[in-house]
Amino acid sequence: MSPEDKPSKTEDRHETLRTIGRQGSRVSLAILLSRLFGFLRDMLIAERFGTGAMADLFYVAYRIPNMLRELFAEGALSSAFIPTLTRTLDREGRDEAERLYTGVFLLLTLILLPVILGGMLFAPEILSLLAPGWSIDPDRKDLGSLMIRIMFPFLYFISLSALIMGVYNAQKRFFLPAASPIAFSLALIAATLLPDSLLPGPPILRLALGVLAGGLSQWGVQWLLLGETAFISWMYFLWPRPGRTPGSGGSWHVFFPRWGDSGSPRGSSDRHPVRILSCHRNDRRPLLRHAL
Template sequence: MNLLKALAKISGLTLLSRILGLVREVLIANLFGAGMMTDAFNVAFRLPNLLRRLFAEGAFSQAFVPILSEYRTQRSEADTHTLVNRVATLLGVIVLLITVLGVIGAPFVIQATASGFANHPEKFALTVELTRVTFPYIFFMAMVALSAGVLNTWSHFSIPAVTPVLLNVAMIVMALFAAPWFDKPVTALAWGAFIGGCLQLAIQIPALARIGMLPRFDLHFRDPGVIRILKLMGPATLGVSVAQVSLLINTAFASWLPTGSVSWLTYADRLMEFPAGLLGVALGTILLPSLSRLNAAGDKEAFSSMLDWGLRLALLLTLPAALALCILSVPLTSTLFQHGAFSASDVLQTRQALVAYSVGLCGLILVKILAPAFYSRQDIRTPLRFAIISLFATQVMNVLFVMVGPLRHAGLALSIGLAASLNALLLYRGLRRKEVFMPQPGWWAFSGKLLLALCVMGVVLWFAMGSEQDWLHAPTSRRLLWLTGLTFAGAGSYFVTLFALGFRLADFKRRAAA
């Protein structure tokens, strides 16, 4: 399988999901703005959505896929199916119990994750009500994550990649057509999340049945394979997803800030997740099975070469995305969100968070590539140690930026990005020290050409963008046409410069490990 082709397919499907997610956020901004209702929904959906990111976007796979690949390579199909059955059963029972406890104890969940809401009884009560509707999404996502791990191991990437589309479709339909039927219209969004979770799980079933890996109930606590996965799962979740754990903690900080802070961060996060999903998630998804097979085969040179390919491709595509998010923060935010209840003031507040997020975008994506290199080797201690360091650094920066400094909600975004960059640096240094990764020749020339192309793109975008005030007062149609032109101008100047410097698409083609 051509990995570049697989990356393009996954990124394309992820792009569809992200576009619909953006439509969802634009619709929410238009209908509800950035006030009490959106703050309540965003907090209520924050924990389930965090679990989605932890499970569906790779953390569960870091523990599950290497063991599953080993079984598929070295054992019979019956043994492999037994492992899937027992992991699915145990995971399902545990997460179902957590879901029930979360629904019953919703007030305690909100008190723990958004303690500042307790000072506003109406907001707190609404958040609890919405949490009880959205919390079962955790169960659906756990099962979807397991299904995706199985399908990706069999190199069936399309179904897992297209699954998030169903969530966005469900929420959009509920917001457009069901909201007027609820006493509190924002409740329609919560039920959209519930329905979307059901649909995402349902679409996996036929695909699993076709490869003969549809799970059956088989509760067995002492299965050696299950025990190995459980030992990897906890550290893997924290190690690869420390930014998402930090995001949850940051919600507690944001709940004490002015009303709208949670929503401004959420809208900025949605824009930042566009490139993070297209690049980081997609690259991590296709790299993990190949790295696991190469490690099992003991081919250190091919392992290092595969990782080098992933890092170069990530930097090639991530750095221009981060620069564009920073320069075009107002054009993007005003064009997409400045409608209805979302004001010019909300645009400027969201801009601050988006610029802060863009600083750490590269680090966020590199973590999704570097951490799997450890987990493919079933090394859980090293990335866990780095994750804890990064998590601690995030909270120190929160205090410095938010409690002491003047950055407020933007400081919360900046702390996540800087901590992710620290995590990526520690992971990279760890791989070099263990001599697992040896950079291939040509990095200095590659970096110099990349820097030149970024400078060209930055100059083009800066001068073509014009005044930020013009964006705040221009009609929507003009903003949309202007932003479309800027996008083509920026991408065109970047890739034309790279082409002139000798970059060719064929240079980045790569075959998956057999």
């Protein structure tokens, strides 16, 4: 190594450290804002709906879509897709990265649509499985089934949000994905503050609609702000073999083992960008550590 190379490498190292510091401070700010809005959201929900029977019914109805979100979105998809997309973008270029993104998008859609349709179709059976005692009351069963049907499509939008988060991370853009849960919180805050006369039916239905709107908002904000770097070319929808590029095969090879692992205590950690109040039979207090 020549003496001239040493200053250059030192400068590169310093620039790398400065970049890490800038990105780290931005992500920290985004996480702080997300937690503050999440905390405000949880307080408003608790103040408006309390911990009565209707609130319990909402939490039960939300449990299955939320569990599937952890499996499909923040769990396996993030851990398998993001590093594969980053590697494909660096080594094979934008065109192959777009093909990989589109292939995973199509395959994820093919997987999720039957899951969502099945959840909506069998909503009464799901409610009976989660809360057998409530199935005795026809009105409560109908309301719980309706909320399940409203919230199940949330799974699709929040999974797309995780997919677009991979695009941002592959391009070393970290602030917006970290701040996007604010959109979810704002949607639930708006749903909580809506006047009772604005929507027909029980007020608790507004929370179910807020969850759906929040998932759509969290995905939509990231999608709209991708701008010219949007990682989807509609011509690739005609590509005959979705999910089979030099990179995507590796992505799904990693995806399925991690999908199964994401259901374990280690896989389903507390690092979830969306988690509203958790309500348990023996502890009905809001879990503020999940305010994000």
